[in-house]
Amino acid sequence: xxxxxxxxxxxxxxxxxxxxxxxxxxxxxxxxxxxxxxxxxxxxxxxxxxxxxxxxxxxxxxxxxxxxxxxxxxxxxxxxxxxxxxxxxxxxxxxxxxxxxxxxxxxxxxxxxxxxxxxxxxxxxxxxxxxxxxxx
Numbered sequence: 001x002x003x004x005x006x007x008x009x010x011x012x013x014x015x016x017x018x019x020x021x022x023x024x025x026x027x028x029x030x031x032x033x034x035x036x037x038x039x040x041x042x043x044x045x046x047x048x049x050x051x052x053x054x055x056x057x058x059x060x061x062x063x064x065x066x067x068x069x070x071x072x073x074x075x076x077x078x079x080x081x082x083x084x085x086x087x088x089x090x091x092x093x094x095x096x097x098x099x100x101x102x103x104x105x106x107x108x109x110x111x112x113x114x115x116x117x118x119x120x121x122x123x124x125x126x127x128x129x130x131x132x133x134x135x136x
Contacts, residue, residue, distance in 0.1 A: 005120055007032035010050075010099040018098040020112035020128045025100070027123035028136075032100075041092050047085060050099060053106035058084035061108060063096040 007030045012018045025032050051058065058081045062069060069075055072087055074094070088094045100109050102118040109115040113134050116122045122136035 005030070005103060007119070008035060008101045009033070010035045010037045010095075010097060010101075012036070012038060012093075012097045015097055016129050017110055017112050021098045021100065021109045021115045024112060024115050024123060024126050024134070025119070027126050028119050028121050030119070037092050037095065037097070042089050042095060044085060044089055047088060047095070050101070050106055053101065054099075054108065056108070057081050058088060061088075061096050061099075063094055067091070067093050069094055 007025055009018075009022055009025060009032050011022055011034050013036065022032070022034065047058070051061070054060075062074060062084055064070065064075065068091055069087075072091070073079060074084055074087055084094075096108055096110065098109050098112075098115075100107060100115050100118050102120075104118045104120065107114055107118060109118075112128065116134075116136060124136050126134045126136070128134060
């Protein structure tokens with residue numbers, strides 16, 4: 001990680017979008033801090049800070065696919081943001097990924113190209129896992 005332009009990615013190595021985002025960061029010349037949130041988990045203060053930086057709500061980051069969101073009743077529109085936040089701390093996989101933080105801000109990088117706006121240098125071109133070419 002560079003102290004001049006630090007990059008942190010909250011990463012799930014099993015996710016293609018997360019892998020593409022990490023690869024774009026590295027192709028731009030950064031050595032990011034990589035946090036496998038499934039292993040480290042989330043804390044309420046960290047999630048609150050990330051949500052604030054992204055101007056997002058817990059519901060905005062709630063991942064439905066491949067998670068227990070439905071079983072936990074979190075998809076009901078009446079569920080409070082606090083309840084979703086509590087569930088995210090208890091079940092880290094409920095947080096959508098990847099989230100990238102740089103001096104330019106924080107964002108959920110779906111699609112992975114969203115990371116380019118957070119970097120001060122970008123790769124000229126990048127080929128995603130599915131063969132799609134992204135120009136910087």
